[in-house]
Amino acid sequence: MIETRGPRSNAPRLSRRDELLSVAADLFAERGFAKVTVDDIGNAVGVSGPALYHHFDGKESLLGEMLVRISDSLLTKAITIVDNVSLHKALDPIIAMHVDFAVDNRSLITVHFRDLVQARKGDQRRVKDLQSAYVDIWVDIVAAQHITVLDTKEVRAAVHAVLGLINSTPFSGRLRRDAHVSLLRTMASGAIAAFLAEHR
Amino acid sequence: MIETRGPRSNAPRLSRRDELLSVAADLFAERGFAKVTVDDIGNAVGVSGPALYHHFDGKESLLGEMLVRISDSLLTKAITIVDNVSLHKALDPIIAMHVDFAVDNRSLITVHFRDLVQARKGDQRRVKDLQSAYVDIWVDIVAAQHITVLDTKEVRAAVHAVLGLINSTPFSGRLRRDAHVSLLRTMASGAIAAFLAEHR
DNA sequence: AAAGTAGCTTAGGCACGGTTAAGTATTCTA
DNA sequence: TAGAATACTTAACCGTGCCTAAGCTACTTT
Numbered sequence: 001m002i003e004t005r006g007p008r009s010n011a012p013r014l015s016r017r018d019e020l021l022s023v024a025a026d027l028f029a030e031r032g033f034a035k036v037t038v039d040d041i042g043n044a045v046g047v048s049g050p051a052l053y054h055h056f057d058g059k060e061s062l063l064g065e066m067l068v069r070i071s072d073s074l075l076t077k078a079i080t081i082v083d084n085v086s087l088h089k090a091l092d093p094i095i096a097m098h099v100d101f102a103v104d105n106r107s108l109i110t111v112h113f114r115d116l117v118q119a120r121k122g123d124q125r126r127v128k129d130l131q132s133a134y135v136d137i138w139v140d141i142v143a144a145q146h147i148t149v150l151d152t153k154e155v156r157a158a159v160h161a162v163l164g165l166i167n168s169t170p171f172s173g174r175l176r177r178d179a180h181v182s183l184l185r186t187m188a189s190g191a192i193a194a195f196l197a198e199h200r
Numbered sequence: 201m202i203e204t205r206g207p208r209s210n211a212p213r214l215s216r217r218d219e220l221l222s223v224a225a226d227l228f229a230e231r232g233f234a235k236v237t238v239d240d241i242g243n244a245v246g247v248s249g250p251a252l253y254h255h256f257d258g259k260e261s262l263l264g265e266m267l268v269r270i271s272d273s274l275l276t277k278a279i280t281i282v283d284n285v286s287l288h289k290a291l292d293p294i295i296a297m298h299v300d301f302a303v304d305n306r307s308l309i310t311v312h313f314r315d316l317v318q319a320r321k322g323d324q325r326r327v328k329d330l331q332s333a334y335v336d337i338w339v340d341i342v343a344a345q346h347i348t349v350l351d352t353k354e355v356r357a358a359v360h361a362v363l364g365l366i367n368s369t370p371f372s373g374r375l376r377r378d379a380h381v382s383l384l385r386t387m388a389s390g391a392i393a394a395f396l397a398e399h400r
Numbered sequence: 401a402a403a404g405t406a407g408c409t410t411a412g413g414c415a416c417g418g419t420t421a422a423g424t425a426t427t428c429t430a
Numbered sequence: 431t432a433g434a435a436t437a438c439t440t441a442a443c444c445g446t447g448c449c450t451a452a453g454c455t456a457c458t459t460t
Contacts, residue, residue, distance in 0.1 A: 016407080031317060032315075032317035032318060033234075034233075034234035034318065035317065035318070037446090037447060037448085038447075038448065038449085039447080047407085047408070047409090048408080048409070048410085049409095049410095049447095049448090049449095050408090050409080050410090050448090050449070050450080051407070051408055051409080052449095053448095053449070053450085054406075054407055054408075055407090058448075058449075059447095059448070059449090113313075113314070114313070114314045114317075115232075117231060117232035117235065117314075118232060118234065118235070153373060153375055154375065154379065154383060156372065156373060157368075157372040157373070157375050157380060157383055158383060158387065160368045160371045160372045161365045161366075161368045161372070161383070161384060161387050162365070162387075163368070163371075164364040164365050164366075164367060164368030164371065165361045165362070165364050165365035165368075165391060166361075166364075167364060168357075168360045168361045168363070168364030168365075171360045171363075171364065172356065172357040172360045172361070173353060173356060173357070175353055175354065175357050179354065180357060182398075183354060183357055183358060183361070183395065183398075184361060186394045186395060186397075186398050187358065187361050187362075187391040187392075187394055187395050188391070189394060190390045190391045190392075190393055190394020190395070190397075191365060191387040191388070191390045191391040191394070192387075192390075193390055193394070194386045194387055194389060194390020194391070194393070195383065195386060195387050195390070197386075197390075198382075198383075198386050216437080237416090237417060237418080238417075238418065238419085239417085247437085247438070247439090248438085248439070248440085249417095249418090249439095249440095250418090250419075250420080250438090250439085250440090251437075251438055251439080253418095253419075253420085254436080254437055254438070255437095258418075258419075259417095259418065259419095260418095
């Protein structure tokens, strides 16, 4: 009954599966995983409740897949960067990449650090491993900016701090996209510069 | 049966009520509000499940009170600062205050931005209002560092970014307390300095 | 055209966990 | 010392919502 992907539509055609994933992300971001029912998710794409089970093992699986996807795509992008430029030139690119991500995926960020605990243990592990690998790349890059050897634990904390800064997008009100991007880039750079300056 | 506050105990004596609040904060931080049962909370302080109802209206009320408390105490501290030093000298103090808070209250920070959505609508409102007032103070202070008038929306986004940076403590591994404090202070200052420098 | 399959429907089972009820011990108060 | 209040106990209720079951429709395939 509902025209989700008629030939007239110029919006990108999503499979029902991807449609569910996308709509669920917004719902979870708004109300939190626990306060969204499978009926809510189904209804939001024009089908009803249990239809979800034709595409996912269950509500938790949907969440799991959603979280693994973003973590994975983030890691992939980071790897691409360090594969293409040397470490000491990779800082600005990786900041830019993560800022773009944070500005364009507020819902996913929210769900990511709010509802990870609701996912199955196995999915939590996978996500944490991906995240950890992602942070490792940041740590390598930041460490490469400095002449002397830095305490890895401190660098890691510094990286978490910068990521926290950038991931503030869900809490900020709406700004012009490019204004927000440039704001976060300069602040992130400033924070890292201050960190590095401290260690001479 | 359980000796929680015998005369021998030199730990600060918490009322059962405060004990529940404190223990619940840790449980919520670890597993998330939805995955903690009232039995879990009760058992953690040596009483059983429904005993909670002699101290709170329910599980949600406990959460609500917990969140209102921190938001309120944070606002109070911020007010104290601006009451005692002029705005353009208040930046370092408020950074220092919030860093101390973030380092000493990881659990509360986690619960705060993870489980706020699980609280009653009324409590959510109160918390958001307190938070908003808190951010307003930050905005005033940051704006006062600059000669020219800044776009308030941008300043607000910048403040959220710094708070995100500082509130990264729950994600960082353990560091020596003073190391973590000084790291977050310098990075926060650096981020704000970069923001201000951009607007000349 | 028959048959399979993908995607959906509605109805209902069933578990979980917050909440209430009812009764007990201990400590304050008059 | 009676009585009230406080802080608890266990047992049970019951609403919510995930998930399963069974069947329908439409499109593809043989």
